[in-house]
Amino acid sequence: QVRLVESGGGLVQAGGSLRLSCVASGRAFGTYAMGWFRQAPGKEREFVATISWTGSRIAYADSVKGRFTISRDNAKNTGYLRMNSLKPEDTAVYYCAARMSAIVTTDSDDYDYWGQGTQVTVSS
Secondary structure, eight states: OEEEEEEOOEEEETTOOEEEEEEEEESOGGGSEEEEEEEOTTSOOEEEEEEOTTSOOEEEOTTTTTTEEEEEEGGGTEEEEEEOSOOGGGOEEEEEEEESSSSOOSOGGGOOEEOOOEEEEEEO
């Protein structure tokens, strides 16, 4: 069992930055891949970024590539999503997720555990 708790969301102006954190508890943090997903009002949940348990494999959605950076600190049981150059279209609830596998994936159905989400609102 893994419990995930996100934090760091908030209201920011377009062009600003935020760093989301995801603190994990339960199973050893360094044994699973992590992902970030987001869901805007009236839209389906979409993939944002994922990182393998060693950090050696990373993938991003095209919409955030070059602006967002995913990372993890296994010693602190924490994953991060650094978001720069934020746009109004980045407004959504952001979720972190854990996948009990060494293989990274962009499909939300492949993730086993989810946090409760943190709201990110970008004003124009």
